[in-house]
Amino acid sequence: MSADAVVVGSGPNGLVAAVLLAEAGLRVTLLEAGERFGGGLRSAELTLPGRVHDMGATVMALALASPAFRELGVERLVEFAHPAVAAAHPLDDRPAVLVHRDPARTAAGLGADGAAWLRGPGATARAGSPLVDLLLKPLGPWEADPRAFAAAARFGLGGALPATTYARRAFRTVEGRAVFAGMAAHSLLDLRSPITAGYGLLLSALAHLVGWPLVRGGSQVLADALVARLRVLGGEAVSGHRVRELKELDAPTVVLDVTPRQFLELAELPAGYRDRLRRFRYGPGVFKMDWALDGPVPWRDPAVAGAGTVHLGGTLEEIALSEAETARGRHSPRPYVLLVQPYAADPTRGGHTLWAYCHVPNGSPVDMTGAIEDQIERYAPGFRDRVLARHAMGPAALEADNPNLVGGDIGGGLAALSQFVRRPVWSPAPWRTPLPGVFLCSASTPPGAGAHGMGGWQAARLALEHRRSRA
Structure with a gap:
């Protein structure tokens, strides 16, 4: 041709x-x-006819923040749906931590760590699109206000740290440390590794700067x-x-x-x-699950129902241990689980659909269905009773569907x-x-x-x- x-x-x-x-x-x-x-x-009907499931990306914060998509006028191409709560982090013995579009509201929910949140993710969000543009163009070309470069230098001081180090230095409470760990674990890295704090800071800031929306439909x-x-x-x-x-x-x-x-x-x-x-080098893989439910997830803390994204894994120490196990080539019995409930923002997907994944060693053949559902049940007792149909894809199935996902590395x-x-x-x-x-x-x-x-x-x-x- x-x-x-x-x-x-x-x-x-x-x-x-x-x-x-x-x-x-x-x-x-x-x-x-x-x-x-x-x-x-x-997207595809993975469970029941008429149920729309995203095969990969669902939450589109980076699409809204990206210079590339801004240049294409992405907000004129599709409609974005914002959940009431960008992200939630349930905990066993206390209310869930909620990350709102408003950083002050988020900080208020963190109590003693509210000021620390505003100094970290809040400051990154206040630096705005010029800083995000620099971070998404790490090798240039750069056309930015000098203040953006100064903001990038400040971001680098904290972002270069391991997430565990940053969380323990910046936050004093279980809640503050846990919610930051849930953000940083998107990196698919051992949270004791350098630059994992940067992932947590950027993703948290995007929740305030552009939100964590979904594409309607x-x-x-x-x-x-x-x-x-x-x-x-x-x-x-x-x-x-x-x-x-x-x-x-x-x-x-x-x-x-x-x-x-x-x-x-x-x-x-x-x-x-x-x-x-x-x-x-390719990174860890994921084990992904999709569900069709007969109603919303029965979260123990009802506030979690309004969140588009939910991070399951408990405290900083628990999440760090889970990610360290994956980095060593092992399977955590209580994995960090990243879960998205699209119905919290978009009612057009044919009912209550849900997806989640956990991190596994690259190419892992292990079925993590039970471990993932146990983590959901931990914070939403009775979840399995809501399941009408489920669909699971391990690393081999993900790579067969999309060859770029080598060993399940998304x-x-x-x-x-x-x-x-x-x-x-x-x-x-x-x-x-x-x-x-x-x-x-x-x-x-x-x-x-x-x-x-x-x-x-x-x-x-x-x-x-x-x-x-x-x-």
């Missing part, structure tokens, strides 16, 4: 790259191996809107087309929404670059300090490959995981620069 540019893979990064290249006037062809576009943005709606935008611009989008070799593609510009493993299979690469890609690669910028290789522009006109844009490139599209934004920018230089 002949085009000015071919984009392979239609996850958030591939979709952003395709639309931006088309907006620049290129004839773009988007190729997707699956039957539906979207990658981590797909399911994440697939966003993917379909971007495909429709591409077609309006004259681009072509083809699903069910698996690219097996780069030489199949007749285009001077190629953007690949794939991880290093797939890139190594697609192309003949220079030996040095190939060896560096082979050293790329982050596109280990997000530890050693690989935070070296994604997938050390380079001032890691989206560029040694092959002329070929660029990478998956979550294996900076800034990493999340439905922000920034890998696609960076790859499209470099591809357009390359074309201008050749012209």
Whole structure:
């Protein structure tokens, strides 16, 4: 097929790259191996007919905060639904901690740790979009007010710490430490590792800055809107087309929404670059579950019912132990569980649908259904009685459905300090490959995981620069 540019893979990064290249006037062809576009943005009826479940991303804070999606006018493409409570963290012997859009309201619920919350996540939120833009463009290009760089320096002082260290220094109460641990555990890292505090600070701040919304109707709606935008611009989008070799593609510009493993299979690469890609490390996997319920989850603390996202795992010490076990290649009997109840914000998904996952060693074959449901029952006795149907996917099933999820790794690669910028290789522009006109844009490139599209934004920018230089 002949085009000015071919984009392979239609996850958030591939979709952003395709639309931006088309907006620049290129004839773009988007190729997707699956039957539906979207990658981590797909939705499907996994349990019962009419029940809409998101296959991957549901909570879209990064989409609202992202410079890439702002450039595309994402809020004009889809409708975002905000839950009454951004996130909740239940505890065994006391009320749940609630993270509200209003930082002052959140701080009020933390009692003695309220001021500490305002000095940490609250200050990050007050720095606003200029700081978030810098964090989502760790290698530039930067066009920011000097105050944003100062805010980034302040963020780095705390964000570079392990989450356990930050939580114990910043917070005095069980509640403050626990809610921060639940935020930081999104990193899929041992919470004693450097930079895990940064994940907790950024995600907490986004709850205040843009909220933790869902796309009304399911994440697939966003993917379909971007495909429709591409077609309006004259681009072509083809699903069910698996690219097996780069030489199949007749285009001077190629953007690949794939991880290093797939890139190594697609192309003949220079030996040095190939060896560096082979050293790329994938992170822990996840075990994901979806449920159709006959009513809302019966939380012991009724306030949790209003939360779009719920972090289950108890205290800082419990969550840190669970994540340390995963990092060692073990399975925690009481895993940290990230749970999303879409019905708290979006009633259009066919009823009370729910999903959750826990972290497991990469490629784990262990069925974690019981452990996940036990953690839900711990805070919502009688939960299992509400289940009409359940659907489970371990690492092997997740990778079979989406090859970018190598070993069940939803982050596109280990997000530890050693690989935070070296994604997938050390380079001032890691989206560029040694092959002329070929660029990478998956979550294996900076800034990493999340439905922000920034890998696609960076790859499209470099591809357009390359074309201008050749012209």
